[in-house]
Amino acid sequence: MDISTILQQVHTGELTVSDAKAMLSDRGFNDFGFVNIDTSREERTGIPEIIYGGGKTVDQVREIVKRLADNRRDILVTRCTSEMYTAVKEVVPDAIYHPLARTIHYRFNPKEETRSYICVVTAGTSDIPIAEEAVVTATFLGNKVVSVYDVGVAGIHRLFDKIELIRNARVIIVVAGMEGALASVVGGLAAKPVIAVPTSIGYGANFGGLSALLSMLNSCASGVSVVNIDNGFGAACQASLINKL
Amino acid sequence: MDISTILQQVHTGELTVSDAKAMLSDRGFNDFGFVNIDTSREERTGIPEIIYGGGKTVDQVREIVKRLADNRRDILVTRCTSEMYTAVKEVVPDAIYHPLARTIHYRFNPKEETRSYICVVTAGTSDIPIAEEAVVTATFLGNKVVSVYDVGVAGIHRLFDKIELIRNARVIIVVAGMEGALASVVGGLAAKPVIAVPTSIGYGANFGGLSALLSMLNSCASGVSVVNIDNGFGAACQASLINKL
Amino acid sequence: MDISTILQQVHTGELTVSDAKAMLSDRGFNDFGFVNIDTSREERTGIPEIIYGGGKTVDQVREIVKRLADNRRDILVTRCTSEMYTAVKEVVPDAIYHPLARTIHYRFNPKEETRSYICVVTAGTSDIPIAEEAVVTATFLGNKVVSVYDVGVAGIHRLFDKIELIRNARVIIVVAGMEGALASVVGGLAAKPVIAVPTSIGYGANFGGLSALLSMLNSCASGVSVVNIDNGFGAACQASLINKL
Amino acid sequence: MDISTILQQVHTGELTVSDAKAMLSDRGFNDFGFVNIDTSREERTGIPEIIYGGGKTVDQVREIVKRLADNRRDILVTRCTSEMYTAVKEVVPDAIYHPLARTIHYRFNPKEETRSYICVVTAGTSDIPIAEEAVVTATFLGNKVVSVYDVGVAGIHRLFDKIELIRNARVIIVVAGMEGALASVVGGLAAKPVIAVPTSIGYGANFGGLSALLSMLNSCASGVSVVNIDNGFGAACQASLINKL
Amino acid sequence: MDISTILQQVHTGELTVSDAKAMLSDRGFNDFGFVNIDTSREERTGIPEIIYGGGKTVDQVREIVKRLADNRRDILVTRCTSEMYTAVKEVVPDAIYHPLARTIHYRFNPKEETRSYICVVTAGTSDIPIAEEAVVTATFLGNKVVSVYDVGVAGIHRLFDKIELIRNARVIIVVAGMEGALASVVGGLAAKPVIAVPTSIGYGANFGGLSALLSMLNSCASGVSVVNIDNGFGAACQASLINKL
Amino acid sequence: MDISTILQQVHTGELTVSDAKAMLSDRGFNDFGFVNIDTSREERTGIPEIIYGGGKTVDQVREIVKRLADNRRDILVTRCTSEMYTAVKEVVPDAIYHPLARTIHYRFNPKEETRSYICVVTAGTSDIPIAEEAVVTATFLGNKVVSVYDVGVAGIHRLFDKIELIRNARVIIVVAGMEGALASVVGGLAAKPVIAVPTSIGYGANFGGLSALLSMLNSCASGVSVVNIDNGFGAACQASLINKL
Amino acid sequence: MDISTILQQVHTGELTVSDAKAMLSDRGFNDFGFVNIDTSREERTGIPEIIYGGGKTVDQVREIVKRLADNRRDILVTRCTSEMYTAVKEVVPDAIYHPLARTIHYRFNPKEETRSYICVVTAGTSDIPIAEEAVVTATFLGNKVVSVYDVGVAGIHRLFDKIELIRNARVIIVVAGMEGALASVVGGLAAKPVIAVPTSIGYGANFGGLSALLSMLNSCASGVSVVNIDNGFGAACQASLINKL
């Protein structure tokens, strides 16, 4: 209901003043002091509130999960540890843990999978954990996902073998460390949006993923955008928004 | 035609050996020595070959434009100078120059505008040239574009006034310098993909756009991806791919 | 008027629906397309909207000044050029230009000067332009200002000679380039908040002010906070907020 | 007593030469070899000497605390470990330990709390330890403190719900990692000095807090100054100086 | 066989369509899902596929080694751990482990050693592990290798004593940390290509090998090129390509 | 003649003491105060002393060229200006100027061209000036050179069209800016040493060539080494040493 | 006179109160508002106040020189322009200008030259301007100076020819850009303190002198310390202090 309608109904008495005030100031969150759960996030942004496990204690994760579960909200914890999984199972016994992706999830409200798919591509085997974070997240958000792993430019013919599968996706996530060249090569071969995820895989002048990050930002292919280093989660969120347009 | 079909037709005599060879090795480019025009780029990537004026001489730009014009290919030059415009007009008299966006363009093959629109939002007045590069590019690629300027977080109520216009876009480009906070705020308010363009506007510890770039890469909002500093062109290309899905 | 009161008055008929809606959605800005003037900024933040001249064209500056002047709003342009001054005088003939501070200002509504003062201290002669930007800004905002220049630690007895004047300020701005040590020394000698402004003065491994910036952020004195490199304006804004508490 | 008075009293015989010399050379510190306690720091700077636990051994911390306790000076240790707490309790049995804030404190001389309050705001749950360091420090220094946690810009309506509480503070500390946008948003909404604390929370191109630091230094809001990454202590010191003006 | 010949033979019936297709699309790799072994790499690039152990699990390494061994392909694992060695021995019992070089290797197909040699030179004792990675790799690739260790510029007469041995190599690898000056000195004394390997040995402003890397990139000697920090493997690969020309 | 022979001949009287001393202390340079020409450099390192024009005055360049010409030494000046060319022509009237490559050269002693060739490849048109510096330098040093321009990965089919020409070179120089991905792709397709030259072409987070530099240092292809940003000269020197092995 | 003596003389009446106060508070500087000349600097630090021309206006330089000249203080201006020289001659007609070193100086009080000498060594011709700044400064301060130019490690035999001259100095200044290796080589050959001056000579990954700076800080030779990039002046000051011990 927009402001005019609310006010009109106050004027006519259809709404009481206190109900109108509640509507105008509907908070859209539950404040538990140490955490302030954003209950309107999915409606507002297309992505529900998801728990970033890094930097949180095991107790904090269990408490937040418990509150979400009490409201039957779907649960996804990223960057989690096996200790967190043990704690989460106390409150959501059927929660699923992916050690490679470092995620815990559970869906109270299963979604129908999209028809179009997101293709997640990696340059190397070492990039797979970040790719799996993207796969788990995108699947959790209701997307069909196809993965193509270890097709980096050191042996570019491996990529060409899979190129039709990649081109037929609705949106492509390219996960690569080292020099990150794969994002440009894929961007130059496919007419779909490419979301590039630099990884911290590499050593020396890789500087924790900086080399791949700069590479991808400077891509000579024009349909490529970039998310943070090792941020498979963020890439999946944007890919999901695009896939569902 | 795929390989099997080509070979089958060679076998049956429907195709001559030399035609088959041409098909298999169709080059998809015109090599002029100093430049190698990628004639299949639009079919392959959804974006035609566009001329980046930075680092090219006026003569190079005129020659490339002439060759594209001879083939009636649409023309867009970015990062151009007024001297380039004078030279381009010699070969394409009706070419259009946007001094603020620093672009020259001409369409031999006008496209129908999309129904859905791309919304280009800036934090400040100084970010407008980069935003205009995005607007010109997206329009050139056949997209409907709406712009909302100077709604940065120092006066966030200006943003809220335009929020419905922004939310109704199919894809949102946020252009911001300084601390680049606008991308996160928009990402937290809209259920559409946000492509963030950091600009080099600012001074001191802005470090040529690094502060906004890092800000946007670290956005706490989950549907945000980033392109290079001041890269309005790249943002428009990806937005166009998304808008046309 | 808060939401409850507005709604109560709608209910009782003291306010019409359309007036109430205007109040609830009072925009607090004037949108001119290329600029969106934040008319409620002073009420909201204690600092009126001030024009940052860097990155704007001469025409843009004149137009913005004209619109502020039409509403008799006080005018301050920072990082301006002499060309901007010529343009501004066309619309505000009595505007005042400080070439060293690179500011233009005019007050339609003179303010009473505060009793307590802000002390602006520089390490060297070369830091004076940034210090003057702070002095002009703080004075424009209605503060009494005292300046103490060229008292850097290479000859620390010069500082001790002025230390009482510095200690008696309500808030202290320290402007220093090179190694920026003066901020720590003053912070260790005065029981007042110190706002440190690193300057880009220096060469070599100064890296455009980075050395002074890092120095000041790592100050061993505990009452020091920092603003951006060369940001005399920002230091003055915060000092003014503190001075008027 | 100033120099003239001292000399006058020497001349008249009211002071002996040796007493005058002691007065003129009053050292204001106790030198124990490995540590040189600054006994005049509170009188001089408004903040007493506080023990930074990082980089000190457990023995050094116990010894310093013992010497301060012998003189009944209030004790605050920051960045401490639980081993340090065990050691400190041997000499100050009633000392209080905050594991989250990593502080130990004890007040021999309780101070009256200020009426006006410092508001400590965090963007996320993971920023709370740094915020708590600020809360403990500010409280130790005699300030009333109010905290508002987990109101970052990914769900900005959570901030608006608390905005009056924030605006009514005398000084505001904003603690945020990732892109640090909250400092600008609060700075654009409140007419009070904002001290921004970047945190090292985040990953990838966060670079240990650099992204939030640069964001905050480049804030488009004009009343914001910044302290070192994760420096809740320093923010509290400056906030205390401001709150007590 | 080139495309024309293949097509001609299809036309004449010498090749069936399906054989021709296989030839045209010969994939040159074995895809095992998590790893995609590039079986044509040696033919294509002169260097076989080698397993980078960093970032892989022990299980992944064993599986990849097993698949290579099943095809009697030579095995080299770099950046491996002793746990990986235990696992590899299960599938290749005679594999050899160099703990200093952190390599495992086994050759099913011994190669004849080259006559000309690669000379591997280190500045200090601490650079030896990286040098040994180069020695093992170059030997594995069939090169004769000579090593000269601990002849850095702090005692440059040690270098002069070995200079003829160095000059007589066909290609020289210089491994140095700290300031990396040895690469320039050797480059100024020998008429052979020098491949410089910066190491992360050093402390403080060494920044993980950055100082040596920048030094070597800026070498005033003109025949020096550089590989990544600590990348003895990469230097050996390029040296091998050069040595075998 | 080595030390033993010299001493033996002194002993037998075949050499006088003063001749022997001259031989032992043969300086191998001509010291003119402001410049110290290294006359033995070609014999020692395979590359003669070449004049780096950057940072030298026009007078210095003319004087150095004159001294080299007086001794009929071949002349190559890099990073020169047209003013330098005017000055050089005064002393070497037939010197040749390449404005794109920014070189001046003249050969008193023409060399026979090598049979094998160096292939210089660029990603884009804007990289050509650096490539031309490499071409001129390599040709000056007596190498056959073939160039392949504008075959970057945004349209990778352009590269495949030229791949045999590239593979047949003895050594390959890849010149690329932006994300520098071409070096890895070529390294993955050719069994020859690849020397990668990052260029400063690009903008924003290119950071003056840093993105391409880091990309190339982190190349996943194993036969790639790197020279300084924009250093076509250095790449040509090393390629020449390799080509002549 | 120390404090006790002053007080004793006040007590006995040998000193008046006002004379004693003047003595105790002798300021040691002349404050002219925009500049605060440190008249006691030479007595205090061994180096008189010297004028850094960079960042000062021509008028400021003339005024400061005039005030020093009025007091017959020796004058040295560094980083000056020819315009500054014209202005300085108005007040000190016999002042001497070195365009290469960018200095102006005049000595009212000629000093006797030291017997021992400072040796200033450069790697290349392009480093000479910074070396000359050191030579002029050291000479101005009364030191005998010997210079050895263009003996960098690309042709290290040139250095060995001059090594005795260098070793016989009392202190050595090494000026080098690019990879700065010369400082380590000299440090490894001489038993005298070496002060290294990195220069900004070079290009690409030189990053304005950063490569030489890091090289020198990481020198494997143990008697080397470093001053700021291009800071010939600072090196000369410290060398002078050492030479006069």
Next chain:
Amino acid sequence: MDISTILQQVHTGELTVSDAKAMLSDRGFNDFGFVNIDTSREERTGIPEIIYGGGKTVDQVREIVKRLADNRRDILVTRCTSEMYTAVKEVVPDAIYHPLARTIHYRFNPKEETRSYICVVTAGTSDIPIAEEAVVTATFLGNKVVSVYDVGVAGIHRLFDKIELIRNARVIIVVAGMEGALASVVGGLAAKPVIAVPTSIGYGANFGGLSALLSMLNSCASGVSVVNIDNGFGAACQASLINKL
């Protein structure tokens, strides 16, 4: 003996050819394969070969110490561990271990202590380990050393109390982390060379000592030079060279 004399004696028969050759090629080192001990370093540079323990194995350290001890050469190991001490005692039972300084040393040839002293000053307690490395090294090299600890600029009166002790040194080492301001302050108060040692003490934007390093390099005091971060050893070496001039 110089070359002429040697040759003359060969000529006259006073020297045999083989003795002359040995003299001319006297190597000045003992090569043990993994380490190449520089036996002429002390004669050549004033500082004997000292063992850097970082990056060496316990076995390597014991072996090197054993070889030095066999030749009765004085022993100093820096950056050592307690395990190294256990190993060293096996070969030199009387070796002395300083855990704070992380050094092991033993002098077979005690030196007479210098009369003049080196003063080692620290800003804080946490800087003491680096200072102690300097103290142990300088004492080992035969210098008298005086230390003054915890006199940083947060309480600058503590410094003034010790200033005469500092001024009377022949050379001053200032050890400071955080903002490193103490070096400039001491440099501005003493007429002696100051060698500044930045430490990695601090947090956040300290970046491992970078802030103190840049501060010290940009010191406004003119007699200050700098060594690497945490390099107490290097500072002591140079101070020793200066102290013994």
